[in-house]
Amino acid sequence: MFFSQDCTLCRPHLRCMKPCAKLNCPVRHLRRIIYYLDSAIHTLDICIYFFTFTELAEAIIRAKNRNVVVRIILEDSMTHTDKSQIMNFYKEGIKPVFKSLDVLVHHKFVIIDNNIVMTGSINWTKSAFFGNFENVLVTNESAIVKPFVNEFERILTMLTATTTETNSETLDIH
Numbered sequence: 001m002f003f004s005q006d007c008t009l010c011r012p013h014l015r016c017m018k019p020c021a022k023l024n025c026p027v028r029h030l031r032r033i034i035y036y037l038d039s040a041i042h043t044l045d046i047c048i049y050f051f052t053f054t055e056l057a058e059a060i061i062r063a064k065n066r067n068v069v070v071r072i073i074l075e076d077s078m079t080h081t082d083k084s085q086i087m088n089f090y091k092e093g094i095k096p097v098f099k100s101l102d103v104l105v106h107h108k109f110v111i112i113d114n115n116i117v118m119t120g121s122i123n124w125t126k127s128a129f130f131g132n133f134e135n136v137l138v139t140n141e142s143a144i145v146k147p148f149v150n151e152f153e154r155i156l157t158m159l160t161a162t163t164t165e166t167n168s169e170t171l172d173i174h
C-alpha cells in the first residue's frame, strides 16, 4: 500500500469509510488494515511509534472484546501527547508497554496471530494516512513474520524486565 500527498483529497470520505475510485485511496488502505485487525483470532502484537488514529484503536478494542490477546508497545515520549490513544486503551483494560530509553522505539509494525505482519513507514495517525508519502507492506511469508515475532518479544522483554535487572544489580552490591 502506498500513500501520497494526493491522499489529502480523500479526507472528506473517511467519515463514511467508502473508498473512492483512486487506486491508492487511503480509505481503501485503512479498510484493508482494519479488515486484517478484525480477522485476528488469537493474538495482536502491536509496536507503533505514534498511535492516535481512533478508527484503528477501535479495531484493536474490538479484538480485545472478542478475547484476542492484545499487546501494545509504544514509544514513551509519544504517549504524553493529548492525542495518544493510550487512555482509551487503559479504559478498555489494555495496558500498552512503554519506557523512557536513550533511543526511540521507532517501529511501525503489527503481527496478527503470529501469522501476518503489517509493517512500513506509517505511524497510526490520521495525518500520516491522509497526506504523507508512506508505505505499508502486508505479508504472511514466514521468513519475514518470524523475525518480527522475535523482535516484538525481544523489545517487550527488554521493556518489562529492566526494573528487575536493576534490582538484582543492587542486590549484587550487597
Ligand SMILES: [Zn+2]
Pocket (backbone or CB within 6 Å): 009, 010, 013, 019, 020, 021, 022, 025, 026, 027, 028
Ligand atoms: Zn479516496
